[in-house]
Amino acid sequence: MTLKDRFVIKVPASTANLGPGFDSIGLALDLYLTLEVEKNDKWECFSLSEELKDLPTNEEHFICQVAIKTAATYSVELPPCKININSDIPLARGLGSSAAAIIAGIELADVVGGLSLTKEEKLLLATKMEGHPDNVGASLYGGLVVGCYQQNEVDMLSFTNLPIEIVVVIPQEILLTKESRDVLPAAYSRRDAVQASSTANLMIAALLSQNWSLAGKMMEQDIFHQPYRKPLIHSFHDIEKTAKSNGAFGVALSGAGPTVICFTEKGNGRQLSLDLQAVFLEMTVKPLHIDYFGSKVKVVEVY
Numbered sequence: 001m002t003l004k005d006r007f008v009i010k011v012p013a014s015t016a017n018l019g020p021g022f023d024s025i026g027l028a029l030d031l032y033l034t035l036e037v038e039k040n041d042k043w044e045c046f047s048l049s050e051e052l053k054d055l056p057t058n059e060e061h062f063i064c065q066v067a068i069k070t071a072a073t074y075s076v077e078l079p080p081c082k083i084n085i086n087s088d089i090p091l092a093r094g095l096g097s098s099a100a101a102i103i104a105g106i107e108l109a110d111v112v113g114g115l116s117l118t119k120e121e122k123l124l125l126a127t128k129m130e131g132h133p134d135n136v137g138a139s140l141y142g143g144l145v146v147g148c149y150q151q152n153e154v155d156m157l158s159f160t161n162l163p164i165e166i167v168v169v170i171p172q173e174i175l176l177t178k179e180s181r182d183v184l185p186a187a188y189s190r191r192d193a194v195q196a197s198s199t200a201n202l203m204i205a206a207l208l209s210q211n212w213s214l215a216g217k218m219m220e221q222d223i224f225h226q227p228y229r230k231p232l233i234h235s236f237h238d239i240e241k242t243a244k245s246n247g248a249f250g251v252a253l254s255g256a257g258p259t260v261i262c263f264t265e266k267g268n269g270r271q272l273s274l275d276l277q278a279v280f281l282e283m284t285v286k287p288l289h290i291d292y293f294g295s296k297v298k299v300v301e302v303y
């Protein structure tokens with residue numbers, strides 16, 4: 001990547017796990033974090049989205065910190081930048097906002113610092129920062145990703161054009177990923193580990209062979225994390241029941257929650273989102289937002 005003085009970084013949101021694929025499977029979504037970057041005499045961050053208004057406006061901003069630390073890894077002192085930040089990704093809702101910010105910071109360091117990082121180097125850097133490759137991999141590679149992170153190495157495959165559509169039901173309340181991870185067991189018995197990994201393996205095989213009913217069944221049978229987290233999400237069962245009776249083949253927690261994600265075959269997403277919106281009209285607790293996404297491949301762009 002040639003050094004540029006003024007450029008845009010556009011990073012997609014992501015939904016992680018898809019049920020049983022805990023810390024390994026992710027899917028990029030058509031919601032974006034967008035940075036307009038230009039070289040400057042000091043670090044200045046202007047967050048133009050309501051959700052980002054209270055964040056630091058100097059080099060203490062999370063994205064600046066990621067960029068500065070990334071460049072420092074390669075003994076490069078990053079020249080300061082002015083960054084205008086827009087984001088459609090709600091924070092702490094299970095849609096990979098932190099992962100998108102990490103990818104944005106790494107891409108900024110790559111361009112401004114002239115690092116010429118490979119995609120694999122960016123993935124490892126981001127995975128080390130986030131702790132798991134599912135969200136960062138989806139934002140970086142696009143499409144549906146399956147990754148494995150162990151001993152300072154991460155491997156990942158990406159699959160595009162899966163003929164599915166996604167409806168997300170985003171609640172008002174937030175749930176920080178750290179808090180949601182804190183309720184998980186520290187270890188699993190061999191029996192549970194075998195069942196959990198078998199469920200994830202079969203779920204991804206079913207998705208890739210377009211066996212939608214089996215994929216949906218495996219999403220429900222996750223034992224890695226959803227049994228411990230669903231009690232934190234008070235509307236999960238209502239959403240699941242409504243979505244399943246309106247054409248969804250699978251329903252799962254999006255990442256660490258609280259967003260619930262509903263999977264349907266390509267062409268059904270818009271109607272499913274309308275059906276879910278209708279249901280919530282009669283409910284006392286309204287979601288923040290219900291949206292649906294097509295299966296067009298989303299991937300980080302720098303231009």
Ligand SMILES: Nc1ncnc2c1ncn2[C@@H]1O[C@H](COP(=O)(O)OP(=O)(O)O)[C@@H](O)[C@H]1O
Binds near residue numbers: 033093099101177
């Ligand atoms: N665009 C951003 N700019 C700065 N910080 C961000 C941004 N997006 C996310 N973050 C940080 O990440 C936190 C949310 O991360 P996390 O709890 O992992 O939730 P999510 O499910 O959205 O990834 C925010 O509270 C904020 O501290």
Ligand SMILES: N[C@@H](CCOP(=O)(O)O)C(=O)O
Binds near residue numbers: 016023093094
């Ligand atoms: N595998 C992670 C995914 C977290 O995703 P996020 O979008 O909620 O940050 C987990 O389940 O904790």
